[in-house]
Amino acid sequence: MAELGKKYCVYCLAEVSPLRFRCTECQDIELCPECFSAGAEIGHHRRYHGYQLVDGGRFTLWGPEAEGGWTSREEQLLLDAIEQFGFGNWEDMAAHVGASRTPQEVMEHYVSMYIHGNLGRACIPDTIPNRVTDHTCPGGGPLSPSLTTPLPPLDISVAEQQQLGYMPLRDDYEIEYDQDAETLISGLSVNYDDEDVEIELKRAHVDMYVRKLRERQRRKNIARDYNLVPAFLGKDKKDKERPAKRKVTKEEKELRLKLRPLYQFMSCKEFDDLFEGMHKEKMLRAKIRELQRYRRNGITKLEESAEYEAARHKREKRKENKSAAGARRGKEDGRDGEFAAIEHLPGFELLSDREKVLCSSLNLSPARYVTVKTIIIKDHLQKRQGIPSKSRLPSYLDKVLKKRILNFLTESGWISREAS
Numbered sequence: 323m324a325e326l327g328k329k330y331c332v333y334c335l336a337e338v339s340p341l342r343f344r345c346t347e348c349q350d351i352e353l354c355p356e357c358f359s360a361g362a363e364i365g366h367h368r369r370y371h372g373y374q375l376v377d378g379g380r381f382t383l384w385g386p387e388a389e390g391g392w393t394s395r396e397e398q399l400l401l402d403a404i405e406q407f408g409f410g411n412w413e414d415m416a417a418h419v420g421a422s423r424t425p426q427e428v429m430e431h432y433v434s435m436y437i438h439g440n441l442g443r444a445c446i447p448d449t450i451p452n453r454v455t456d457h458t459c460p461g462g463g464p465l466s467p468s469l470t471t472p473l474p475p476l477d478i479s480v481a482e483q484q485q486l487g488y489m490p491l492r493d494d495y496e497i498e499y500d501q502d503a504e505t506l507i508s509g510l511s512v513n514y515d516d517e518d519v520e521i522e523l524k525r526a527h528v529d530m531y532v533r534k535l536r537e538r539q540r541r542k543n544i545a546r547d548y549n550l551v552p553a554f555l556g557k558d559k560k561d562k563e564r565p566a567k568r569k570v571t572k573e574e575k576e577l578r579l580k581l582r583p584l585y586q587f588m589s590c591k592e593f594d595d596l597f598e599g600m601h602k603e604k605m606l607r608a609k610i611r612e613l614q615r616y617r618r619n620g621i622t623k624l625e626e627s628a629e630y631e632a633a634r635h636k637r638e639k640r641k642e643n644k645s646a647a648g649a650r651r652g653k654e655d656g657r658d659g660e661f662a663a664i665e666h667l668p669g670f671e672l673l674s675d676r677e678k679v680l681c682s683s684l685n686l687s688p689a690r691y692v693t694v695k696t697i698i699i700k701d702h703l704q705k706r707q708g709i710p711s712k713s714r715l716p717s718y719l720d721k722v723l724k725k726r727i728l729n730f731l732t733e734s735g736w737i738s739r740e741a742s
Contacts, residue, residue: 331354332350334354334362336354342354343374344374345372345373358373396420399419475490476488478555486555500537500538544585574597620703620706640735641676644676663682667688673691676734684723694715
């Protein structure tokens with residue numbers, strides 16, 4: 323392109339040879355960037371007229387102080403080259419820009435100005451949507467280190483390694499889980515003439531192989547976490563001889579067996595923490611029931627609970643002694659069959675030996691006796707707590723039966739003598 327002559331702004335008369343704005347509706351109207359930005363008007367020219375940008379080839383986008391002095395024409399050729407040849411083909415891009423620029427200069431200028439410069443920071447977002455997934459990242463991808471990096475070798479002797487068929491440097495076993503998994507991909511090959519169905523079938527084989535690798539790694543992790551290898555070799559006997567933190571009950575052992583499938587989802591520590599939490603919950607529930615029982619019996623302070631437990635222990639011991647004495651007297655008197663009239667009635671198994679004797683002597687069914695006993699004890703507890711209550715005894719209970727039952731409950735320690 324021939325060198326253009328000097329041009330001047332028709333408004334301020336400044337030289338506009340590098341860059342000027344030409345009006346498309348008025349003849350010989352060319353303005354400098356400053357006058358055009360200010361909306362200068364002269365003669366028939368108005369600010370709203372159409373315009374055309376005229377570049378003399380010496381205008382620099384980044385200013386005269388920018389490194390390298392790249393002109394606007396070179397910048398345009400650079401953007402055309404990056405679109406045509408792609409990022410990284412710096413030799414072809416340098417040849418497209420011109421012989422005056424080397425591939426190193428083209429690369430440095432594009433990276434510094436269009437990527438790391440203000441233009442790049444304004445145009446390139448921090449998070450790019452629909453970005454291609456990097457399968458080599460440590461996020462559990464098919465080629466992530468979680469699958470490709472072996473675990474630390476097991477601390478076992480050479481004889482134990484031979485017994486297990488274990489190769490410590492590779493962290494592999496001679497016989498792995500699903501030993502024939504590699505046959506899925508051993509015969510695969512990529513051909514350019516493959517149809518879509520064949521390509522999808524090969525992808526399905528690769529996906530199946532990756533799933534088998536994940537299952538292998540999962541089983542190894544479980545064996546490491548729960549110390550299954552030392553248990554197989556008998557090394558955990560010393561640990562078993564150590565005193566446990568607390569005694570594991572039979573119910574908890576049965577529950578552990580039922581929840582064994584959770585081992586694959588939880589680590590050993592997480593599983594132990596789960597059972598410790600369940601044990602604490604059980605203890606708290608028992609403590610809550612005990613406190614509720616104290617409250618029902620009118621106890622509101624912890625100091626009173628010790629006296630209550632001592633009295634209850636004495637009362638139960640006295641009942642046991644009386645029951646044992648009554649049983650001995652019954653055997654001595656040969657009264658083993660005196661309960662034949664009530665032993666087949668409902669509620670008979672709920673009665674103590676003395677209560678059986680009372681029901682047999684009063685000719686009262688066990689169910690009716692339990693009902694009367696419940697009403698009397700409930701009324702007694704409400705009176706102790708200051709709650710007014712009106713006794714509603716059954717109609718079949720006359721005064722004689724009521725008096726006999728009250729005396730029996732008083733002697734047994736269920737109610738106090740004031741209530742009777």
